[in-house]
Amino acid sequence: MVEIRYPVLLINFKAYSQSSGRRAVELAKVAERVSKETGVTIIVAPQFTDIAPVAEAVEIPVFAQHVDPVTPGAHTGHVTLEAVRDAGAVGTILNHSERRLRVDVIDEVVKRARELKMVTTVCANTPEVSAAVAALRPDMIAIEPPELIGTGIPVSKAKPEVITSTVDLVRRVNPDVKILTGAGITTGDDVAAALRLGTVGVLVASGVVKAKDWYKAIMDLVKPMMK
Amino acid sequence: MVEIRYPVLLINFKAYSQSSGRRAVELAKVAERVSKETGVTIIVAPQFTDIAPVAEAVEIPVFAQHVDPVTPGAHTGHVTLEAVRDAGAVGTILNHSERRLRVDVIDEVVKRARELKMVTTVCANTPEVSAAVAALRPDMIAIEPPELIGTGIPVSKAKPEVITSTVDLVRRVNPDVKILTGAGITTGDDVAAALRLGTVGVLVASGVVKAKDWYKAIMDLVKPMMK
Amino acid sequence: MVEIRYPVLLINFKAYSQSSGRRAVELAKVAERVSKETGVTIIVAPQFTDIAPVAEAVEIPVFAQHVDPVTPGAHTGHVTLEAVRDAGAVGTILNHSERRLRVDVIDEVVKRARELKMVTTVCANTPEVSAAVAALRPDMIAIEPPELIGTGIPVSKAKPEVITSTVDLVRRVNPDVKILTGAGITTGDDVAAALRLGTVGVLVASGVVKAKDWYKAIMDLVKPMMK
Amino acid sequence: MVEIRYPVLLINFKAYSQSSGRRAVELAKVAERVSKETGVTIIVAPQFTDIAPVAEAVEIPVFAQHVDPVTPGAHTGHVTLEAVRDAGAVGTILNHSERRLRVDVIDEVVKRARELKMVTTVCANTPEVSAAVAALRPDMIAIEPPELIGTGIPVSKAKPEVITSTVDLVRRVNPDVKILTGAGITTGDDVAAALRLGTVGVLVASGVVKAKDWYKAIMDLVKPMMK
Numbered sequence: 001m002v003e004i005r006y007p008v009l010l011i012n013f014k015a016y017s018q019s020s021g022r023r024a025v026e027l028a029k030v031a032e033r034v035s036k037e038t039g040v041t042i043i044v045a046p047q048f049t050d051i052a053p054v055a056e057a058v059e060i061p062v063f064a065q066h067v068d069p070v071t072p073g074a075h076t077g078h079v080t081l082e083a084v085r086d087a088g089a090v091g092t093i094l095n096h097s098e099r100r101l102r103v104d105v106i107d108e109v110v111k112r113a114r115e116l117k118m119v120t121t122v123c124a125n126t127p128e129v130s131a132a133v134a135a136l137r138p139d140m141i142a143i144e145p146p147e148l149i150g151t152g153i154p155v156s157k158a159k160p161e162v163i164t165s166t167v168d169l170v171r172r173v174n175p176d177v178k179i180l181t182g183a184g185i186t187t188g189d190d191v192a193a194a195l196r197l198g199t200v201g202v203l204v205a206s207g208v209v210k211a212k213d214w215y216k217a218i219m220d221l222v223k224p225m226m227k
Numbered sequence: 228m229v230e231i232r233y234p235v236l237l238i239n240f241k242a243y244s245q246s247s248g249r250r251a252v253e254l255a256k257v258a259e260r261v262s263k264e265t266g267v268t269i270i271v272a273p274q275f276t277d278i279a280p281v282a283e284a285v286e287i288p289v290f291a292q293h294v295d296p297v298t299p300g301a302h303t304g305h306v307t308l309e310a311v312r313d314a315g316a317v318g319t320i321l322n323h324s325e326r327r328l329r330v331d332v333i334d335e336v337v338k339r340a341r342e343l344k345m346v347t348t349v350c351a352n353t354p355e356v357s358a359a360v361a362a363l364r365p366d367m368i369a370i371e372p373p374e375l376i377g378t379g380i381p382v383s384k385a386k387p388e389v390i391t392s393t394v395d396l397v398r399r400v401n402p403d404v405k406i407l408t409g410a411g412i413t414t415g416d417d418v419a420a421a422l423r424l425g426t427v428g429v430l431v432a433s434g435v436v437k438a439k440d441w442y443k444a445i446m447d448l449v450k451p452m453m454k
Numbered sequence: 455m456v457e458i459r460y461p462v463l464l465i466n467f468k469a470y471s472q473s474s475g476r477r478a479v480e481l482a483k484v485a486e487r488v489s490k491e492t493g494v495t496i497i498v499a500p501q502f503t504d505i506a507p508v509a510e511a512v513e514i515p516v517f518a519q520h521v522d523p524v525t526p527g528a529h530t531g532h533v534t535l536e537a538v539r540d541a542g543a544v545g546t547i548l549n550h551s552e553r554r555l556r557v558d559v560i561d562e563v564v565k566r567a568r569e570l571k572m573v574t575t576v577c578a579n580t581p582e583v584s585a586a587v588a589a590l591r592p593d594m595i596a597i598e599p600p601e602l603i604g605t606g607i608p609v610s611k612a613k614p615e616v617i618t619s620t621v622d623l624v625r626r627v628n629p630d631v632k633i634l635t636g637a638g639i640t641t642g643d644d645v646a647a648a649l650r651l652g653t654v655g656v657l658v659a660s661g662v663v664k665a666k667d668w669y670k671a672i673m674d675l676v677k678p679m680m681k
Numbered sequence: 682m683v684e685i686r687y688p689v690l691l692i693n694f695k696a697y698s699q700s701s702g703r704r705a706v707e708l709a710k711v712a713e714r715v716s717k718e719t720g721v722t723i724i725v726a727p728q729f730t731d732i733a734p735v736a737e738a739v740e741i742p743v744f745a746q747h748v749d750p751v752t753p754g755a756h757t758g759h760v761t762l763e764a765v766r767d768a769g770a771v772g773t774i775l776n777h778s779e780r781r782l783r784v785d786v787i788d789e790v791v792k793r794a795r796e797l798k799m800v801t802t803v804c805a806n807t808p809e810v811s812a813a814v815a816a817l818r819p820d821m822i823a824i825e826p827p828e829l830i831g832t833g834i835p836v837s838k839a840k841p842e843v844i845t846s847t848v849d850l851v852r853r854v855n856p857d858v859k860i861l862t863g864a865g866i867t868t869g870d871d872v873a874a875a876l877r878l879g880t881v882g883v884l885v886a887s888g889v890v891k892a893k894d895w896y897k898a899i900m901d902l903v904k905p906m907m908k
Binding site: 012014015016017020021022047048049051052053064065070072073074075076077078079080082083084086087093097098099149150173178203205206 | 693696698699701703729730731732733734745746747751753754755757758759760761763764765767768774777778779780797813830831880886887906
């Protein structure tokens with residue numbers, strides 16, 4: 001299993017045109033450059049179709065944005081852990097607010113990912129759901145109040161109690177899982193606040209993807225994570 | 228909120244023709260008779276369409292088999308907590324293996340049920356999922372390995388370690404939630420085993436619904452629950 | 455099979471609190487009164503939990519708002535055609551914009567409804583989808599541009615070409631299916647326009663349910679349908 | 682829009698390990714070789730993650746196995762038409778029995794594919810569903826009785842009336858759409874029968890993917906399609 005060093009910046013490319021196809025590779029290369037310059041772990045999560053070219057172009061960890069709960073076989077239009085792994089991904093996001101999953105499906109995929117030595121980051125919308133998914137023992141949890149996603153209003157400022165309450169509830173259930181902060185993160189200040197509140201990284205999307213200057217935007221976000 | 232006294236026998240009528248329509252009322256009356264004779268709590272969960280006539284006919288607690296995560300309003304073909312409550316239900320089963328739910332949906336419905344003072348029984352297929360749903364603080368959890376449902380092979384005999392492991396994991400997350408055993412339960416011996424393994428009741432369906440003599444079948448199941 | 459005489463007013467109660475529980479029975483009785491006074495067919499579609507009490511209280515046709523594609527058996531939290539029929543429904547709405555269905559599921563349920571001599575009204579959002587579902591031979595199609603549902607802006611005024619185009623495309627595929635107009639219908643004028651455009655009735659929800667005076671609202675809608 | 686010359690052999694790679702990753706490229710190359718040697722159109726449909734490397738390696742048309750009904754934007758874990766097109770796909774399969782879709786979703790994706798000049802092949806399980814999807818005007822329909830998929834029992838032999846009835850119903854709705862035969866096709870004889878029954882090609886998966894000798898298997902299938 002690839003070893004993830006924390007803190008971590010996880011960039012979700014979503015299906016944005018700004019981070020699709022050739023642009024996915026370019027964005028991943030900028031992320032790699034910042035990671036090399038700062039020593040901070042940056043993970044990129046491009047679309048399924050872009051995993052292979054991105055993984056070939058960069059050495060930083062590549063994640064899928066989702067996988068389906070099926071094993072290789074007669075499944076048309078599904079995405080297996082094996083397929084994203086063979087394309088070069090070392091892990092996957094699961095249960096993003098735009099792709100919610102059944103609780104038994106998260107359990108199944110997290111268990112299979114562990115067998116395949118792949119890393120899982122499970123998103124959650126509330127402290128209670130965070131505690132619930134913590135019981136399934138993924139590697140990371142990302143707490144993201146969905147009403148703040150894409151707004152530029154950082155959860156760390158608008159709803160800090162959501163993060164502290166998440167950290168508190170999750171710790172009682174699972175002391176090992178890493179907790180990321182998501183939703184509305186666009187600046188280094190937001191990241192610094194997320195770290196102060198007890199989480200070890202952030203999950204971002206539009207804050208980076210839609211930035212005019214990717215290098216500047218990513219550098220600003222990782223600065224508070226430098227030792 | 229209706230007070231549920233434990234141990235408890237929860238009978239899921241499913242969509243079986245043997246427990247539909249007029250037969251749903253008859254089965255509920257037999258359950259009520261056994262409950263009165265033995266003092267053991269018996270909950271019946273008929274189909275949505277049968278909740279009103281069943282709730283009118285009996286005084287034992289009536290549950291829905293599922294509700295949708297929507298509030299009253301513009302939702303065609305959905306089932307709200309308010310609708311099943313107004314029809315006479317005091318609680319609901321959630322996340323049955325035949326009707327699995329997203330983890331955020333379980334969180335949402337359990338929270339709303341609590342506000343409405345309704346009782347929730349959330350099903351789970353593994354010890355890990357049981358621990359996960361325990362973090363959402365429903366009133367009861369029913370651990371049911373799906374491969375045993377409807378088989379007549381009691382989980383308490385075939386996989387006792389699933390139950391003990393569930394009890395163990397759930398207790399670390401939530402000391403208050405009540406745990407039921409489900410899947411393959413057909414006899415009083417199965418119930419006695421379920422109680423010995425640390426659970427406070429059973430969830431049954433075909434074992435009662437398809438029995439030739441409902442009274443005998445239910446009486447056999449509740450005997451080990453009598454004080 | 456119950457014979458439906460056209461034109462028809464189909465009232466979808468949705469999950470509105472104004473048309474739930476005891477209020478569902480009251481609304482159905484008002485609809486029945488108008489139907490008797492005018493001779494116009496009025497169908498009521500209450501929530502699943504209200505079908506039995508409504509069907510017992512009135513003699514006009516009662517529909518379900520949706521059914522699941524399963525037969526009686528081990529299906530927890532599902533709604534079968536048999537269950538709604540036994541509760542007193544003579545038909546069902548399918549594929550409402552708030553409860554869209556897979557094309558193979560519509561095919562399956564329409565076929566089973568025909569075997570059970572139950573009436574089906576399949577909703578569609580575009581002329582092309584209307585033509586598609588017409589090929590599955592339901593009894594009625596309701597064309598409802600979803601962007602107008604609940605707005606009070608009648609499709610017959612805002613987008614008459616959607617209706618005429620639907621009538622045109624559907625007729626080439628299936629000359630027998632009855633076509634209803636839905637979305638934004640609140641007045642008799644809207645109904646008159648819907649009839650002029652070649653449809654034989656309307657599907658309404660909020661226009662009736664949220665009216666202050668149900669009798670007046672329904673009477674206004676059916677007047678243009680009187681011979 | 683890429684021009685597809687008929688008859689056509691469409692090979693669905695599904696999520697089989699035999700046709701994943703590096704093996705996907707190898708299988709596509711064999712298909713290309715047969716296509717060049719025989720002049721018969723062969724389309725390959727690898728997994729999402731394999732579209733880019735396959736499309737780079739071969740000149741025959743590449744399809745996706747499915748796309749989601751979303752446009753580029755904030756959609757995590759979704760697959761857009763634009764993404765598969767940018768990866769090199771010229772079309773997509775839709776509504777395969779392992780990935781059924783809502784009727785309004787098929788309508789939406791087929792319309793958007795047309796705008797993007799991409800080719801669509803919509804699967805259907807019955808003659809009625811075939812007629813329904815024909816009304817949505819995709820480029821091709823593949824009739825596949827699901828109970829025969831993967832069995833090696835060719836629909837053209839086991840249920841020829843399903844194909845003739847499909848051709849008949851589809852033609853009344855849409856004279857232009859091309860019809861393929863699917864399910865259980867493994868030999869040239871099966872293909873010849875499919876052509877005789879009025880369809881212009883076949884959709885295969887395991888019959889090719891699991892063959893010991895891909896070249897031989899594909900050559901056998903396309904022979905009856907040679908002019």
